[in-house]
Amino acid sequence: AQKITQTQPGMFVQEKEAVTLDCTYDTSDQSYGLFWYKQPSSGEMIFLIYQGSYDEQNATEGRYSLNFQKARKSTNLVISASQLGDSAMYFCAMRSSGGSNYKLTFGKGTLLTVNP
Amino acid sequence: EPEVTQTPSHQVTQMGQEVILRCVPISNHLYFYWYRQILGQKVEFLVSFYNNEISEKSEIFDDQFSVERPDGSNFTLKIRSTKLEDSAMYFCASKFGRRDRVSTDTQYFGPGTRLTVL
Numbered sequence: 001a002q003k004i005t006q007t008q009p010g011m012f013v014q015e016k017e018a019v020t021l022d023c024t025y026d027t028s029d030q031s032y033g034l035f036w037y038k039q040p041s042s043g044e045m046i047f048l049i050y051q052g053s054y055d056e057q058n059a060t061e062g063r064y065s066l067n068f069q070k071a072r073k074s075t076n077l078v079i080s081a082s083q084l085g086d087s088a089m090y091f092c093a094m095r096s097s098g099g100s101n102y103k104l105t106f107g108k109g110t111l112l113t114v115n116p
Numbered sequence: 117e118p119e120v121t122q123t124p125s126h127q128v129t130q131m132g133q134e135v136i137l138r139c140v141p142i143s144n145h146l147y148f149y150w151y152r153q154i155l156g157q158k159v160e161f162l163v164s165f166y167n168n169e170i171s172e173k174s175e176i177f178d179d180q181f182s183v184e185r186p187d188g189s190n191f192t193l194k195i196r197s198t199k200l201e202d203s204a205m206y207f208c209a210s211k212f213g214r215r216d217r218v219s220t221d222t223q224y225f226g227p228g229t230r231l232t233v234l
Contacts, residue, residue: 033221043205045159045225052221091159095221101164101172102147102211104223108158 002027006107021077023092033095034075040088082114118142120226128232137193137229139208149209198233
């Protein structure tokens with residue numbers, strides 16, 4: 001069974017500073033995908049960034065980047081130059097590779113608060 | 117930019133009533149999903165749908181739940197006899213394909229339907 005662990009229920013960061021949100025995963029699959037989603041207070045799930053298990057380079061997408069350490073099974077999200085609008089819940093998720101369903105397994109999330 | 121849409125945004129129903137939640141996935145996507153999120157908790161997988169049939173369902177997806185893709189564009193989740201514990205946000209998601217590329221592997225979520233069972 002696949003498992004995603006986010007150990008930080010809440011994080012605080014000052015505006016314009018960088019913050020790292022932790023995520024570790026457990027899987028026996030050789031091929032998998034790792035995702036981060038942002039959920040603001042309005043409730044929608046917004047895709048942020050993706051890392052494939054075979055990608056050799058860490059993914060980057062604007063102010064978002066991943067610190068992907070495959071041997072440690074971790075994929076931490078780094079948000080640089082935090083903005084007030086970054087305050088939200090952040091979920092790490094993993095895509096299974098079995099069969100034809102490719103469902104996502106989510107962690108419990110980290111609530112990020114950006115202080116002015 | 118194409119997006120997943122869901123209707124209604126909010127649904128209030130009485131226990132025991134049937135509800136149908138509707139989704140329009142992104143038009144060229146091939147894989148479709150329903151997830152739910154009970155308030156304050158993590159997102160949980162309900163069911164996946166590919167090639168006009170269910171490919172996997174979770175333990176939550178019991179006989180009270182069903183899904184349909186009736187006309188090639190809509191994707192619906194039906195709960196036949198709602199219970200109090202069905203109150204949650206229900207998300208529809210879709211993705212294009214199975215390859216390990218961000219363009220085809222990413223599931224895009226709709227804005228959700230908040231279901232309240234009284």
